[in-house]
Amino acid sequence: MAAARNCDGIVADRVEGWTILKLTHSKPWRRVLYLNSYGMGTVWQAVRDGQYPGAHLWGCTELVRMGYEVAMPDEPDRDSRFFNYRRQDLGHLGFAKSWLGRDGILYSAHTILFWSPLLAQLGLLHCPIVTLLYARGENLRFTRGYRGILALTPAAEKRARELAPGARIAHISWGVDLASYPALPYRPQWFLNCGKTRRDFATLAAGAARLSTPLHVIHDEIPSTVRWPGNARLITGGWQTVSYRDLVHEHYAGAVAATIILQEDGGELYGAGFTQLLEAMALARPVIVTRTGALAGEIDVEKEGCGLHVPPNDERALAEAMRTLADNPARAREMGLAGRRLCERRYNIEMFGQALHGFFETL
Numbered sequence: 001m002a003a004a005r006n007c008d009g010i011v012a013d014r015v016e017g018w019t020i021l022k023l024t025h026s027k028p029w030r031r032v033l034y035l036n037s038y039g040m041g042t043v044w045q046a047v048r049d050g051q052y053p054g055a056h057l058w059g060c061t062e063l064v065r066m067g068y069e070v071a072m073p074d075e076p077d078r079d080s081r082f083f084n085y086r087r088q089d090l091g092h093l094g095f096a097k098s099w100l101g102r103d104g105i106l107y108s109a110h111t112i113l114f115w116s117p118l119l120a121q122l123g124l125l126h127c128p129i130v131t132l133l134y135a136r137g138e139n140l141r142f143t144r145g146y147r148g149i150l151a152l153t154p155a156a157e158k159r160a161r162e163l164a165p166g167a168r169i170a171h172i173s174w175g176v177d178l179a180s181y182p183a184l185p186y187r188p189q190w191f192l193n194c195g196k197t198r199r200d201f202a203t204l205a206a207g208a209a210r211l212s213t214p215l216h217v218i219h220d221e222i223p224s225t226v227r228w229p230g231n232a233r234l235i236t237g238g239w240q241t242v243s244y245r246d247l248v249h250e251h252y253a254g255a256v257a258a259t260i261i262l263q264e265d266g267g268e269l270y271g272a273g274f275t276q277l278l279e280a281m282a283l284a285r286p287v288i289v290t291r292t293g294a295l296a297g298e299i300d301v302e303k304e305g306c307g308l309h310v311p312p313n314d315e316r317a318l319a320e321a322m323r324t325l326a327d328n329p330a331r332a333r334e335m336g337l338a339g340r341r342l343c344e345r346r347y348n349i350e351m352f353g354q355a356l357h358g359f360f361e362t363l
Contacts, residue, residue, distance in 0.1 A: 007048050007230040010064050013060025018095065020046055020069045022062065028069030030360075031104035033096050034060050035089060037112050052244060054177035054277070055349045058132070062353020066073045070234030071099060093125075100127045105360055109132075111138050117145030126362040133160050135294035138160070140164065145343040147363050150356070155268035155294035168362060171357040173298075174274065175347035181248065181282035183340045186333040189254035190214035190233075191322060192285075194260065196246065198272035200290065200312070201226045204261040207318030208232055211325045215259075216251050218242050245293035248283065257332060265293035266314035274298075278347055281306055281339030286332045288321045299342075304341030 013020045019041035034040060039252040046052035047061070054061060060070045073092060078081055084090070089108075093115055096106055106116055108131040119125035121144045127255045128147035131140065133156040140146065143146050143164040150172055151157035157171040191213060193204055201223055208215040209229035216229075219331070228234060235241060242251070250257070258280035260273040271294045280287050287307035289295065301307035308324065310317040 004154070007054070007061060010061060012034045012048075017074045018071050019074070022070075022178060023064060023067070026067060029067045030069070030098055032060070032063060032360075033092070033100055033104065033106050033113070034058070034070055034072045035092065035106070035108045035110075035112060036072075037085070037088070037110040040072035041074045044072065049286055050245075052167035053180040053279075054090050054104075055175060055180075058174075059349065059353040059356040060321075062350060063357060066107075066357050068357075071095075071134050084114075086112060088112040089114060089116045091217065092116075093119070095127060096127065102126045105130060105363065111140060112142050115203070117142040122144035128360075130360070130363070131159075134271035134274070135159070137267070141215075143167070148359060152274070152357060153268075153271055153294040153298040155297055156271070168359075170355075170359050173346050173352065174278070175349050175352050176278045176282040176343055177349045178282060178343065180244075181279055181343075183282075183284040183337070184248075184253050185330070186284065186336060188256035188326070188329055188332065190216050191203055191257055191259050191288075191326075192216050192218075192251050192255040192280075194218040194251070195260065195273060195276040196220065198263045198265070198270055198293075200261045200263045203313055203315050203318060204259060205229060205232065206260075206315035207322060210315070210319035211257060213322065213325065214318070218251065220226045248279075248316045252280070252283045252285060255280075256329075257288055257322070257335075259318075259322070259331055260287060260289045260295075261310075262290040262292055262295075262312065264290075269293040269295065276329075278303075278320060278343065281336075281347065282343045284333075284334065284340040286325055286335035299347075301339075302336060304342055306335050306342060317329075330341050 005089040047054045094161040104127050106129045121142045130148040132150045136155045136159045146167045151160050152174050160169045205228045206227050215232045230314050273295050290312050291309040292312045308321040310321050
């Protein structure tokens with residue numbers, strides 16, 4: 001995977017546990033303190049070195065290229081007795097107040113804030129606080145402390161308006177770093193399943209058993225209780241075993257389609273499968289997606305012409321969808337190209353960064 005082009009011209013200063021990004025020959029005009037559920041300084045290094053896709057900086061490099069200065073912390077000490085996953089902003093409050101001032105923005109790509117919105121609600125922290133929501137199942141504490149909420153799906157937008165009617169709310173589209181995901185020639189050999197959360201392995205295994213086409217399954221932990229057919233190749237260890245370069249140029253390169261088979265979620269509580277869907281589309285691969293959760297409301301793959309939907313818990317429907325694409329490579333190839341075009345016109349990190357900047361301008 002090539003290094004992200006939007007890292008060109010960006011320098012990274014190290015200051016007391018923080019990585020601060022800015023342009024080489026320009027004075028920043030606004031500051032953003034960026035928090036996520038894991039240390040983003042390490043992610044920056046991986047993106048810079050071409051080991052990780054740039055979209056997982058959630059628009060930060062795009063902001064820097066627009067003239068922002070962005071600070072992101074190192075990985076927290078998760079073994080510390082003071083570590084709290086849902087209150088990770090505690091150790092950053094002093095830096096936030098001194099570095100951001102009143103005009104900077106505290107921007108969180110995950111619902112991990114507690115103390116900062118509390119202090120903002122009490123009038124003790126004056127910078128705007130902005131967070132992302134993915135689906136209906138998320139909660140925010142001290143919602144009057146948030147100046148803005150960005151929703152990545154229609155379900156998330158509805159949830160945001162329920163939680164924080166006084167905040168500025170916008171539905172914007174996330175997207176891939178297209179420079180990291182080339183449109184690959186279509187050479188179908190196997191189906192591919194990867195990703196992290198809420199995968200329905202039982203239905204996937206049962207569906208794959210109904211046809212002979214191979215299936216590659218890449219995941220951190222594959223349940224031992226699932227009975228896999230002989231055509232399934234299981235690759236455990238996830239991203240510690242398979243690099244993004246191998247994922248793209250080996251596994252996706254030979255994929256008939258990406259299978260995003262999810263556990264049933266009729267309440268749209270989760271946005272599971274979003275990353276795999278976008279990367280498959282960007283690589284010009286058709287997709288088979290369970291119609292459930294918040295993802296189906298954001299991208300209707302059948303309406304967009306880039307894939308097929310299947311009901312949850314339906315191995316027969318999954319097998320039929322897999323057979324349809326395996327038996328019709330010309331149709332499958334056109335679906336993949338439709339997905340790539342959709343990423344080019346809407347679901348890409350450059351457009352996400354522009355929307356992020358436009359939203360910040362309204363605060």
